[in-house]
Amino acid sequence: MSAYIFCVDSGSGLPIFSRKKGNIETLPFSVKGSLNGVHMYGKSMKMELLNTITEDYCVSWKEFEESVVLIGISSGCTQEVLNNLMTSIFSCMVLIVGINEIRSQRNIDRLKRELKICYPLVDRLLDSLDCGSPTTKYNSDIVGMVECILCTENHLMQILLESYMEYVDSLYSCILIHGKIAAATESWWSLHPDEMKLLSLLATSENVTTSKDIPIFLPYKSPTMAFRFVTCTLIPDVQICSLCGPTPSLLEIEHLATQCFKSSTETLTAAVQTHPRNFPLMYQIDEGILGVLLIKRSSGKYMISKNPQQNSVKKSASNSHRLDILRTFYYQAVLSLLFIDGNKADNEKEINKKTDKKSKIQKEPTDVANSYVGKETYWCSEYHKCHALVIHDNILCVLFNSNIPTYAMRMITQKTLNAIISDKQIGW
């Protein structure tokens, strides 16, 4: 597995930053220069270079705000995932320095310096690339979506959070357990998934202090106006995060947080137990299930879990590999088959706008051709089976032991999904 991502100034071609993942050599400057060069040259030929695929790799170019170009190279993943990742990385840059700074580019060196803060975030984002080999501990990240944890205590925490919200006078707050959202306010859910994801990552990255107070821009909601992002650690691995204006100060917030949650440490400690299963222990799920991935597309959240109940798993995929399989299944099967990917739809829209009415008439047959809705998908491998079911907004992907009969998967998935979405306590 390997991935490179680097950012260059689109006018001058000067490098802004460069990150890599996996045990690989850094790209020499000349190579980066050439990769940027072809993109630049293409522009002069009325060509906008999008991506190139090789046998195992995928290379993507993406220009933002006509000022920076991101170039990504990754193995083993689909083009769509790489593209989404690059969008997330740009959002990350905006989060730290604001869109104006990127647009104006008065001083490249200053921008470079400022962007150093986002390196840990970019590195974490790179973890969401699907590489098919368990090299990091973060192999559960999914691009463009925020991870959640489903505790039985979620409901209680939600109540606590709402009272805290009134004290702090912020609509945007959430409680993170190991960086996964356990409870969040309605307004928090109204943020763009990328924003939520980046804030969760920001809260957990380089966690050496108990509290943080970082000025941030919201890439979608407020790319020009900065907010304060404040986090306090309540008990180890549990953080409360909020977006605030100039007041109250960090000290006041710390104080308020202690007051609010003082009496409920037990609840919190119990909730932390849910990690790393991310999924209430009391749920008795089928023995054949090795892992589940639950996704709500409208709010951009997901929950991924490996089922530790499994005992006889010697033959089946190793524990950490399970999440990888689930993620690959989601990227490759669910995204590519069941949903026409967002990029293509956008492109089609763009073309539609540009062409006249005549071609719209011709387009109709393709609309007819697209008149299908994906419901279910599965694959069977020598070593495991995966099954995904779509019910309204929710998608449940389940990783099964290879012994399970194919016809049974559907029923088990259906049962499991219904059990989760009907539970009020975990608040999915």
Place this chain on the structure above:
Amino acid sequence: MNETRQFSDHSLCKNENNEVSGDEDWSESSYDSSCNSDSDSSIPDWDSSVDEKTGQVLYIECHPFVTQTIRDDKKDKEKIFSRNQSRRSTRGKFLQLLRRKEVKRYSKRNIKILDSESHNTNKVKFQDFQEGEEREVTLKVLNEHVLRGNNLVETLLGINVSTLSDGMRLMVAGFLHDSYAKYERNIKIGDWLKSVNGLEVNLQNINTVLQQLSGKNEVLIKLQRVAGVEVTKDPPINILNNQSAFVRQLTSFTTEEDENLQELCKLPFGFAYIATDKLDEMGTEYQDIIYCYPRPVQKNTLCNSKGIFLTLSHLLQDITKSATKLTSLFFDKILCHITYAQFEKNLFLLMLPEMCAKPEELEAIAAEISRMLIFTYDTLENCFKNEEIQHVDHIFSMFFKRMINGGQWTGELKLQDGISGIPISDYMFEDTLPAVCTLNLPNEAVIQIEDALTELEACDYREWNEEPLDCQRIFTVLGSAWYHSGYLLASHLTYEDLVDIHFFCKYQGILHLSKTEPVKTLILWRECFPTSCRALTVPIYKLPEARRYLLIVGSGKDLLVVIMEAGGSTEFPEVNAAPDPFYVEEAQATLAHLQDLGLPELADRFIEMNPGPQVTIPVASSNKKKLDVLNFSMSAKQAQFRDSATKKPEVTSILKRRSNDQSQTIYTSTYSLSEDTYDVHSEDSGSQGCGSELSDDPVAGRNGDKKNKYDSASDESGNEGNCDGSQMSTNSFDITEIKQMLLTETEDVRPIQIASGTVNVLYHYVQFDKLEGILLSPPECKIESPVRESVISNFRRCCQHIHKIFQNTIRFKDMSSQEMSKSMINKSLIAIKEYGAMFECSVLEDKELKKNKILYWVVGRLFFNPHIREMYVCYNDAIPQNMIELAFKLNMGFCESRQ
């Protein structure tokens, strides 16, 4: 000359002896005519279209009109004569000996080519026909109209014209309301407009002829009444062009009008072949471009931006250690893709917009084109040499034209609307696989076909000669295949060659021709370079130093494809050898024999089953009535059949029927399999323990059954004692009898219903066997149904994706452990063997039923035993289907569900 004369005399007397019930024998008629004419008797019709330099032939004669030859315009008679003589002299005794015996052969086979006969009679009819009278009419010209514009006939003469059935000759179709012509008694609708002022006119030259009339008040037009009978006439070759537009497109090598090419240059279409080692600071800008289309180079989009692709190609190779495959970009706001292929030092680039081909499809297309070019020219370097350029241009011009017209072959290169005028092509899947769509015929027919092809391949001419042949042959036949209407019916070629030929026929438009237009005669001959005859990487055996030739003969919708080898065991090949008439006749005779057996009719019957018992058309489930109509006959039959046989479903009954005398072990294993699988319905396909066991089972079962099938088939024929394969060498059977028998015997034979259950739920299936180059899929369905279109389109989209995922598994299987550790392959994708998805489709055609949704599955499965096969099915959710069971039935081919 003398020799031939002698020969034809000989033939005549032989024929008299053998003539059967006054039927004109083919050989006789041909020699007859040759006797009467002064020219060399054995020069066949197509001889004039033999290319002088290369010996290639492409000769297409359309029904029932006039011959069109392609390359002969410049040639004079003398040249042909001398070449013929020289050829004759260089060829050995072999042919002379054979020629003498030819007649015997024909009489033996009892072959009569009906076409030539009917052609003759047609001629006669015309000459006698009273209604075909010609008339001359003087017409006043409406000169006040402006003399510009497209329709001069209308403005000048006041006549609406259209063309006669040949697409070239003009026919009076109507009159303008106040024209002089309307009141002229001698001009009738339906008349053939022959000439204007003495100049012969047709669709192509009418406007130019009429333009010359400006200023005149009257014209003399000549008409001929056609009145119900097609006028057939042998006009001077090439003056009356009777070909359909498509045949003209296939055979005319004239380059496109410059204007259109200029238009094409502005759009993201293009092909380029670039040398990567010739980059030179000093050289001119385009010196590294070996070939490009469209030209000129300066305007070709790909050539202009070649820097991008050259850089990416080698840079990404360096970074990722894997070959660059495809680049996507926006060109002028149009999403398009460029695919790469590296051939040693040269780069092969093909660019198409997304609306014409999706990325995976483009990759497949590029692979097909390069394979086709290599098959035709040995190497890509050869094919872009100057002497071949015209032909290659023609291939690319046809290809891009087809792409612009949304996959339609017959379209024009019209680009007035720019990119928006290009229809969006649907998803492709079956067409992109390197395999040939095959039609399974009943065993009785297969035996006949195999027999005929084998006899052709054997080249066993001993019996025709009393004295032994003591000389070498000119060609050995490496293999042959028979296509009907675009479907492969039988092949004796190695699978690589079969796929080579398939691509060749596809890109030369020959397959499309055989699908859409029955031709009278088609002859194609050229040197070819089949994959099986390339230098082996592991030299298991030594390939003879020889040349191979591709011979395609066609008649009606049938194509017989033969690869012949000269050299090795035969006489040493001539340079650029033209086809030998003897071998061409031999192939034609085989084809005619197959046709006489009624096999094309049989194949047509299978092709035209709409949609046939194998698949059904998607209908919403609540729509009971409709469903019944569609499935009634079949399901009723099935039910009846089942009742009479066993209570178990049809798998069992088939097996029972077939395995009367089969060894018990195989019987039980297949039986238990089918029973098991039926009981669990969607049987698990991947569980490690029992899964592998199961996937082995059907193989054994199938093989056993196949063997059994042959057994029973031969038994049958033995009992009846007459449809034995040897009818060609024994005289005792009349072909018409065999034909009758074959057609009646197979009348009730229908393809098996593949899906289980009383109601057919299978919408579509594709089985792709890469090793054998065979694709099984139901014949094209001609019933229009938007739901079906939508379902099939989605099926193709999914299959393309599933196919891509399966490639990981296949690739990983072939990897050595060393490669494995180095490879960047996604480890979660290495062992996937079944992949399915379910979709919901709303009923579109009926508004009342809008609420009813159809739920259907698209499932792909990879089978490893006995060799890798991919199978894709699309079926309704109503009854769970088991892939193993489906594959099992599909491979059994035919259930003789006779009543």
